[in-house]
Amino acid sequence: MPRAEGFAEAVLAVVADIPPGCVATYGDVAALLGSRGARMVGQVMARSGAEVPWWRVVRASGLPPAGHAERALIEYEREGTPLRPSTDDGGYRIDLAACRWRP
DNA sequence: CATTTGACTGCGT
DNA sequence: AACGCAGCCAAAT
Numbered sequence: 001m002p003r004a005e006g007f008a009e010a011v012l013a014v015v016a017d018i019p020p021g022c023v024a025t026y027g028d029v030a031a032l033l034g035s036r037g038a039r040m041v042g043q044v045m046a047r048s049g050a051e052v053p054w055w056r057v058v059r060a061s062g063l064p065p066a067g068h069a070e071r072a073l074i075e076y077e078r079e080g081t082p083l084r085p086s087t088d089d090g091g092y093r094i095d096l097a098a099c100r101w102r103p
Numbered sequence: 104c105a106t107t108t109g110a111c112t113g114c115g116t
Numbered sequence: 117a118a119c120g121c122a123g124c125c126a127a128a129t
Contacts, residue, residue, distance in 0.1 A: 007125090036124060041111080042110040042111060044127095046109075066110050067110065107127105109125105112122105113121105113123090115120090116121100
């Protein structure tokens with residue numbers, strides 16, 4: 001039974017609303033909550049992100065969550081999220097212009 | 104009640 | 117294009 005956690009629950013609700021194949025930036029999620037706590041969104045993900053598609057939330061630069069790029073990459077390939085392969089060093093970025101979620 | 108800490112962002116160099 | 121610095125928000129200690 002979900003209990004009123006305030007901000008955390010709101011963040012989880014928004015992330016759960018992101019459709020597959022799309023992504024949203026931390027700042028966008030925070031903005032939907034009426035706050036600018038982009039860091040806060042990440043904080044909630046670190047705490048309870050295990051219950052939501054956290055990989056659909058990325059940085060404003062199109063980079064996946066810090067320290068979770070490998071795990072997120074698996075999900076992107078599975079969901080068919082448009083990625084933008086980096087030069088050749090194994091790095092990659094998400095094509096925000098193609099899959100940025102807009103409510 | 105004050106301090107610390109982040110799965111961040113934007114701007115300047 | 118890459119790196120560094122300062123600004124912001126809410127929860128935990």
